[in-house]
Amino acid sequence: MTTETIPQIVYDKLIAARVVGAFTGAGISAESNIPTFRGDEGLWAKFKPEELANFNAFMKNPKLVWEWYSARKKIIHGAQPNPGHLALAELEEIIDEVIVVTQNIDNLHRRAGSTKVYELHGNIERNYCIKCGENYADEVILADELPPKCGKCSGLVRPDVVWFGEYLPQDEFAASEEAAQRSEVFLSLGTSGIVYPAASIPQVAKYSGAFVIEINPETTPLTEIADVTILGKTGKVLPEIVNTLRSIKRKGKNID
Ligand code: OAD
Numbered sequence: 001m002t003t004e005t006i007p008q009i010v011y012d013k014l015i016a017a018r019v020v021g022a023f024t025g026a027g028i029s030a031e032s033n034i035p036t037f038r039g040d041e042g043l044w045a046k047f048k049p050e051e052l053a054n055f056n057a058f059m060k061n062p063k064l065v066w067e068w069y070s071a072r073k074k075i076i077h078g079a080q081p082n083p084g085h086l087a088l089a090e091l092e093e094i095i096d097e098v099i100v101v102t103q104n105i106d107n108l109h110r111r112a113g114s115t116k117v118y119e120l121h122g123n124i125e126r127n128y129c130i131k132c133g134e135n136y137a138d139e140v141i142l143a144d145e146l147p148p149k150c151g152k153c154s155g156l157v158r159p160d161v162v163w164f165g166e167y168l169p170q171d172e173f174a175a176s177e178e179a180a181q182r183s184e185v186f187l188s189l190g191t192s193g194i195v196y197p198a199a200s201i202p203q204v205a206k207y208s209g210a211f212v213i214e215i216n217p218e219t220t221p222l223t224e225i226a227d228v229t230i231l232g233k234t235g236k237v238l239p240e241i242v243n244t245l246r247s248i249k250r251k252g253k254n255i256d
Helices: 008-016 055-060 062-078 083-093 108-112 170-182 200-207 234-255
Strands: 019-024 097-102 117-119 122-129 135-137 157-161 185-189 211-215 228-230
Touching: 008 211, 008 228, 008 234, 019 083, 019 170, 019 200, 055 062, 062 122, 062 157, 083 097, 083 108, 083 234, 097 170, 117 170, 122 135, 170 200, 185 200, 200 211, 211 234
Parallel strands: 019 097, 019 185, 097 117, 185 211, 211 228
Antiparallel strands: 122 157
């Protein structure tokens, strides 16, 4: 079902669920003014991923790649969680277990208060040396000229994000699959659902029996497996869902 309003079945399924999974993409951070990747205004319309987001590009021109990442770090550092992130975190007050599986590298789910977050594509706030693996905070590496070098072995330091052609962090991926298998309701939020292997996670949830709810202003390839697609922005739809669930719970308590 594809709809612009929130159907009753969404509330019925969520109120009955003990484990809810959520798979998020750049769209949930769009209302925090962090650009998405695809579409006319998307990052990849202006920059070519093959020139910036892969290891060979980094080795060829680390300064250029670092200039791009340092600009993105600044945008993300200055951004705040929006009502969509906050509502997802508040869902933990209503449902026993909420697990967030995110493709985003912006750390906004944790900053909003979500406690169980798996990051499939890394985290832009972390950095490490490609030679010895030493970790570095942004304050340390951005203080000097780009590209930053390791203080221990002089190796190049890179952002801890997954680039094209690289493996996803195996522990986080396995934990995400396990969460998808256990979820009774699974939310797909603000993602185009076309980047694999991450996009296989909602499918694992679906084929393990979860009721799948998609929230996105546009349909996506994941719409086909969703039980309900709500055409709207996560910053508007998620708070409405959480507020209604709260009042359903309150009324339930009064009746008891
Ligand atoms: P995309 O840019 O591919 O898709 C963003 C999705 O968000 C689109 O489907 C939009 O319709 C939707 N959207 C936009 N505004 C929204 C809003 N306010 N509320 C809800 N949805 C909204 O971003 P991702 O799906 O995250 O990977 O892209 C997946 C991966 O591709 C990224 O993690 C990144 C990129 O290459 C790596 O960097 C490894």
